[in-house]
Amino acid sequence: MNMPKILLLFAHPHPRKSKLNKRLLQAVADLENVTVKQLYELYPDFQIDVEKEQQALLEHDLIIFQHPLYWYSSPAILKEWQDCVLEHGFAYGETGTALAGKHFLSVITAGSERTSYDPIGRNQFTMEQMLAPFEQTAGLCHMVWQPPRILYGGFNIDKETLDQHCQSYREHLQNYTLETEQ
Numbered sequence: 001m002n003m004p005k006i007l008l009l010f011a012h013p014h015p016r017k018s019k020l021n022k023r024l025l026q027a028v029a030d031l032e033n034v035t036v037k038q039l040y041e042l043y044p045d046f047q048i049d050v051e052k053e054q055q056a057l058l059e060h061d062l063i064i065f066q067h068p069l070y071w072y073s074s075p076a077i078l079k080e081w082q083d084c085v086l087e088h089g090f091a092y093g094e095t096g097t098a099l100a101g102k103h104f105l106s107v108i109t110a111g112s113e114r115t116s117y118d119p120i121g122r123n124q125f126t127m128e129q130m131l132a133p134f135e136q137t138a139g140l141c142h143m144v145w146q147p148p149r150i151l152y153g154g155f156n157i158d159k160e161t162l163d164q165h166c167q168s169y170r171e172h173l174q175n176y177t178l179e180t181e182q
């Protein structure tokens with residue numbers, strides 16, 4: 001069976017200051033079927049190369065958005081990327097089927113604890129509710145939404161939890177199959 005080709009769109013405005021995303025990226029970047037695009041490095045002026053990005057999407061089977069949770073969403077460049085790249089006629093609309101059947105996975109780190117993402121918690125909404133715009137964007141683009149990988153409690157994380165999360169992220173991508181991950 002062919003290994004799925006994975007496109008990892010990494011959005012962190014200060015990767016050198018990152019504790020969590022830097023480690024997560026290091027855990028998977030060397031996998032032979034993973035292509036990493038560091039969006040802030042590629043587009044410091046936010047001038048996204050739409051054609052290049054669309055071509056990259058066409059060449060991969062699983063699209064990952066990896067980023068810290070910023071204001072219950074992504075850092076700004078990933079929004080700009082969506083606004084520019086997911087064009088009508090390409091990603092959605094009557095003839096926009098370029099992404100149909102591709103898998104989509106959110107890989108997110110959150111400062112707050114899991115228990116805060118709850119109707120009676122400090123953040124009031126579950127993470128599933130917070131991520132609804134991403135899920136529906138994937139849906140409108142006919143992509144197959146995957147259960148997101150969330151690392152909670154980033155403000156106070158211990159080394160063992162981070163190591164374990166990195167390891168399981170690597171194993172997830174190493175063993176990824178398009179057939180069984182529905």
Ligand SMILES: Cc1cc2nc3c(=O)[nH]c(=O)nc-3n(C[C@H](O)[C@H](O)[C@H](O)COP(=O)(O)O)c2cc1C
Pocket residue numbers: 012017018019020021022067068069070071072073109110111112113154155
């Ligand atoms: C501008 C900004 C907004 C943030 N918003 C949230 C948020 O909405 N929810 C949350 O749990 N953490 C939030 N955080 C905390 C980050 O998610 C956390 O510091 C990050 O995931 C740690 O990853 P890193 O070490 O790769 O930077 C925010 C941090 C910043 C700087």
